[in-house]
Amino acid sequence: MATELVAVLKQKDPAAFEQLIAQYGTMLYRVALRLLGQPEEAEEVLQETLLTVYEKIHTFDERSALSTWLYRIVVNTALMRLRVKARIPEEVLETAGPPFTADGQHAREVAAWALPPEETLLHQEARMILQQAMARLPERYRAVYVLAEVEGLPHQETAAVLELTVATVKTRLHRARLFLREALADYFAERRHTSA
Amino acid sequence: MMLRCRDVVDLILAYLEGTLDPGERQAFEAHIADCINCWRFLQTYRETVVLGQQLREAAIPPERHERLETFLRSRLPRTS
Numbered sequence: 001m002a003t004e005l006v007a008v009l010k011q012k013d014p015a016a017f018e019q020l021i022a023q024y025g026t027m028l029y030r031v032a033l034r035l036l037g038q039p040e041e042a043e044e045v046l047q048e049t050l051l052t053v054y055e056k057i058h059t060f061d062e063r064s065a066l067s068t069w070l071y072r073i074v075v076n077t078a079l080m081r082l083r084v085k086a087r088i089p090e091e092v093l094e095t096a097g098p099p100f101t102a103d104g105q106h107a108r109e110v111a112a113w114a115l116p117p118e119e120t121l122l123h124q125e126a127r128m129i130l131q132q133a134m135a136r137l138p139e140r141y142r143a144v145y146v147l148a149e150v151e152g153l154p155h156q157e158t159a160a161v162l163e164l165t166v167a168t169v170k171t172r173l174h175r176a177r178l179f180l181r182e183a184l185a186d187y188f189a190e191r192r193h194t195s196a
Numbered sequence: 197m198m199l200r201c202r203d204v205v206d207l208i209l210a211y212l213e214g215t216l217d218p219g220e221r222q223a224f225e226a227h228i229a230d231c232i233n234c235w236r237f238l239q240t241y242r243e244t245v246v247l248g249q250q251l252r253e254a255a256i257p258p259e260r261h262e263r264l265e266t267f268l269r270s271r272l273p274r275t276s
Contacts (some may be wrong), residue, residue, distance in 0.1 A: 017268050025264065033253055043260050047267050097205055098237065104200030110233040115243045118250075128248050149248040174209045181244040 002066040009057045017050060017111035024067065027151070030073045034146045035078040037135045043082060049074045059094040064160060069148065071161040088179075095176040116174045122191075126184060133183035137176055142190050145180075197223040204234045208241055 003025070008016035028049055032042035046094040054072050060069050099107040134142060147158040148169060155166045155173075160170070197219055199207070204227050211224050211260050228235050 014268065018265060019201065021261070021264055021268070021273075025261065029260070030252065038262070040255075046264060050268060051271065084206070100200075100202045104202035104232040105235075106231075110236040110240070111238055112236045113243070115246065119206060125248055127250060130224045130244075131251070145248070149245065150251045150254060152249065170209055177209075177241065177244055177248070180248070181241055184244055184247070 003062070006057070006060065006062060006066055009053070010060075012054070012057075016053065020050070021054065023135065024070055027067070028070060031071065031074050031146055031151060034134070034150050035049065035075065035142060036081065037131065041081065042078075045074065045078045048077050052077065065157075068157055068160050071153070071157075072150075075143050075147070075161060079143060080148050082139050083114075087138055088136050090140070093138060093141055093151075093172075093175045093179055095181070096175045098182075111189060126187065129184055129187045130180055133180050138177065141172050141176045144169055145176040148173045149177070199223045199227045199229075201231060201234050201237075204228070204231075205237065208238060211238075212242070212245070 005016060005019060009020065010152045029042055029046050032045040032049070033039060036042050036045065049070070053070065056058045056073075059076070074139070096112065101107050115126060134145065137145060143162055143187070144158060144164075147153045147161060148155060158164075159166045164172075204224060207220065207224055211221065216224060227233060228238060
């Protein structure tokens, strides 16, 4: 139970921190990895997160779930390390999506692409394209995307972790998806062009 | 209620989450049935969601897990 774990963590019992890794380590590592894109950096962030938990556990008042508090620490730790490189400006996300005519219709044909079966190389390539595009998302959109889409947190919890409103979570998630969809659409269009 | 393609794109998240009111949902589905571009957009948006959710699979590789435990043992004081 999380409550019992918190009680033992507050006693600074090292065994409790090993239990923390066992129970939450994968979740924390995955978030760090998806935010930073580099396994080595993700591991470092995980170490910093564990140290922060050790130092700050006495401040955890249990009004939120332990997982929410842990998510907040790992996200903040990772975002502080994100270097400003090859990241698109937020203004681009604000207008992400397909072009429309003046009367609100699609300005160009939307191409269909069907995801190939999961075990195929094509599917793995598509996933890699998605990850590369994720690395270009501005930090504030990437944090929402990793928590809400990759981790599958309810919008309420994502909002609590990032101290946003649910409406803002939905807006940023939708814009991130539009941006990533465009990256995938470009990839599949290129594949059709080269195989034609 | 008649929707434009722009409206459909704006409403996709709410549609997939089932939070549109009945009138909006009916208008959304009527437009999708009649607009091949929006139908394709919805399908490719859904596939983007699926790909993102598949990133949930990453686990800590065993060697990193061991390093984490070693790190903890070296950095956290042991009670006697």
